[in-house]
Amino acid sequence: MRALRLRPSSAMAIYAHPDDADVAAGGLLALWASEGCAVHLVVICDGAKGSHAVKANPAKLRSARREEMQLAADLLGASSVTCLERPDGGIENDEALRETLVGLVRRYRPQVVLGPDPTATFFGGVYVNHHDHREAGWALLDAVAPAAAMPLYFPGQGEPHQVDQLLLSGTHEPDVVADVTLTIDTKLKAVLAHVSQLGGDDEAIRNVVYGRAEQAGRQVGVAFGEAFRCVELSF
Ligand SMILES: [Zn+2]
Incomplete structure (x- = not known):
């Protein structure tokens, strides 16, 4: 495990659901x-199935989650948020999604792209990684390596762009940890902005966010960290 020293001038986070980037x-x-x-944040799904309540109203949930997503993005200081409005549970790594992602990568030209590691399916015998997380991960990998960098892929989607690094979260093979000691409080606020996804027990969420960050940080000797699998694409 090594400490992540990367300081890019542009980055894009591509995640499935409105709260995924904040958590990861x-x-x-x-x-x-x-x-x-x-x-630049890219959120693929509309979040309209993100509730365990039988009587939840998808339309209300969709608009609530849109507001929560914008509030959280503002807290993080994001330059842009793009929601692709695919239905929850409906992400497929299809050509249409890859073309959209290639277009966004070529438009915003990020040095680093962050997103979910699609190879992680089971966590600790108690959690199956969400279908949307896995499909979003495969789609972003295919969009970034190699499609966005090669002119004959989706020629109508702008000038080719080579992303330098991928940082994949929710991974079983982390190799870098970013020191987030300075911004762990901001992260917590962004996670708490997703009120529709929380059970009302902010203290429990706080303990989970801080606990995970302490665990990751310990591996490189910092108070709070976030772990990723790093892939160097330009060498
Ligand atoms: Zn999610």
């Missing part, structure tokens, strides 16, 4: 944004 990488995104990095 909110500390690092807030840190980079505070240093002047242009942070």
